[in-house]
Amino acid sequence: xxxxxxxxxxxxxxxxxxxxxLDAVDRLQDAHLAHQAGLVEQGLVLAAxxxxxxxxxxxxxxAVLSIAPDEARELYRNDPAVRAGRLTVRVMSWMVxxxxxxxxxxxxxxxxxxxxxxx
Numbered sequence: 001x002x003x004x005x006x007x008x009x010x011x012x013x014x015x016x017x018x019x020x021x022l023d024a025v026d027r028l029q030d031a032h033l034a035h036q037a038g039l040v041e042q043g044l045v046l047a048a049x050x051x052x053x054x055x056x057x058x059x060x061x062x063a064v065l066s067i068a069p070d071e072a073r074e075l076y077r078n079d080p081a082v083r084a085g086r087l088t089v090r091v092m093s094w095m096v097x098x099x100x101x102x103x104x105x106x107x108x109x110x111x112x113x114x115x116x117x118x119x
Contacts, residue, residue, distance in 0.1 A: 002098040006046065010090040011081075013058045018085045022106040031080035031085075032110040036063070037108040039075060046103035061085055064103070069093055077113045 020028070039045040048063035065072045069091045076082055076089040109115035 002099050004093045004101065006094045006096070006101075007067060007069045008092050009063045009065065009072050009076055010092075011060040011062065011076075011079075011087045012090060013060050014085065014088050015058075018087075020084075020086075021116075025086075026112065028081055028084055029087060030045045033108070033112065033115065034110045035079045037110045039063075039065075040105075040108045043105075044075065045108075049109065064094070 036045065036048055040048070044065055044067055046064045046066055048061065050061040051059045063072075063076075065075075067075075073089060073091045076091070079087065079089075081087040082089055
């Protein structure tokens, strides 16, 4: 059997998240979304999104990328939320039977306002 290999990035909230004023957190989230959207526009991120609920509240979100794990790790080190210490990055390879998963190219929101309104 043949397999497709993708890179998965888990975004995890560290135990010692720096305290910031709410407006700074909002600006940082917008910068995080803009960074993510830029990676999608470059064709590097195939799918991404936040986690809701679940047993581990530290798990913030994930992304599936079309590049090697080392390259993905470097890209996410430049994510504003990671640089600010609000998120940490875990990177791994994901193997699925060839053709089992397909990704459509769809735009990603560049801000919280865009995510909320769909504009």
